[in-house]
Amino acid sequence: MIQIINKIETFIQSLSKKEFQKYLTVSIGIIAVVLLGATYYIYNLNTQYNKNLGTTLKLARQATSIIAQHKHLQEKEEEIKELLEQNKNFNIIIFFENITNKHGITPEPNWKPETVAIEGSDAFEEVILQTTFPNMTTQKLITFISNIYEEKMVYFKELIITKQETGITCNVTLATKTYKAVLE
Numbered sequence: 001m002i003q004i005i006n007k008i009e010t011f012i013q014s015l016s017k018k019e020f021q022k023y024l025t026v027s028i029g030i031i032a033v034v035l036l037g038a039t040y041y042i043y044n045l046n047t048q049y050n051k052n053l054g055t056t057l058k059l060a061r062q063a064t065s066i067i068a069q070h071k072h073l074q075e076k077e078e079e080i081k082e083l084l085e086q087n088k089n090f091n092i093i094i095f096f097e098n099i100t101n102k103h104g105i106t107p108e109p110n111w112k113p114e115t116v117a118i119e120g121s122d123a124f125e126e127v128i129l130q131t132t133f134p135n136m137t138t139q140k141l142i143t144f145i146s147n148i149y150e151e152k153m154v155y156f157k158e159l160i161i162t163k164q165e166t167g168i169t170c171n172v173t174l175a176t177k178t179y180k181a182v183l184e
Contacts (some may be wrong), residue, residue, distance in 0.1 A: 080124065080177050083152055090128050090153050092176050099151075103144045107131040115178075122180070128157060135167035140172045148174065 012141035015023065084090075092113050100107060118126050136144075141161065148154055158173040 005041070077121075077123070084179060087153050090176065092129055092154065092174065095131055095151065095154060096174065099144070099147055102147070103140055105133055105140055105144060111154050117180075118177070124177045125178060125180045127176050127178055130158075131172060133170040133172065136170055138168060141168055142171055144170075 012020065012023075094110075108131060111129060113129045115125050116126045116128055118124050133141075133144075145159070148156065154174050154176050156172065157175040158171070160171040162169045162171075
C-alpha cells in the first residue's frame with residue numbers, strides 16, 4: 001500500500017504545473033460526477049421508497065376500512081339472525097295486508113312480493129314488495145310510513161312521494177330479509 005502511495009507521489013512531483021492542474025481538474029470533475037450520480041441515485045431511491053410507503057399506507061387504510069365494514073356487516077348479520085329467530089313466522093304479505101287494512105288505504109292491484117338473492121350472502125335473501133298508493137292524504141301517509149318504520153323486520157328499499165292534483169301518490173318498495181331456502 002505504501003508503495004502505491006509512493007508511486008502516486010512520485011508521479012505527481014514529476015508533473016509540470018500545467019499538467020498537474022489538468023489532472024487535478026479532471027480528478028475533481030470525475031469526483032463531482034460520481035458524487036452527483038450517487039446523489040441522483042439516492043434521491044431516486046428515496047423517492048421510490050416514499051412512493052411505495054404512500055401506496056402501502058393507502059392500502060393499509062383501505063384494509064382497515066374493509067375490516068371495519070366486514071365487522072359492521074357481521075354485526076348486522078347477527079342482528080338479522082336475532083330478528084329472524086324472534087319472528088320465525090313473519091310474512092311480508094300478511095304484514096302488508098294488515099297495515100293497509102289498519103290505515104284504510106288500498107294499493108294499486110297486481111302487487112306481489114319478489115324474492116331476490118343478496119349479493120355476497122350465502123345465508124339470506126331479500127323479499128321485496130313494490131306497490132303504489134294513489135290519492136293519499138298527508139295524515140294517512142305519515143301514519144302509514146311511521147308504522148312501517150316501527151316494524152323492525154321491514155325496511156324501505158325505496159320511497160317516492162309525489163304530489164298531484166287529486167292527492168299524494170306514494171310509490172313504495174318494502175323489503176325484508178329471510179333465510180335462503182335450503183334444497184335437500
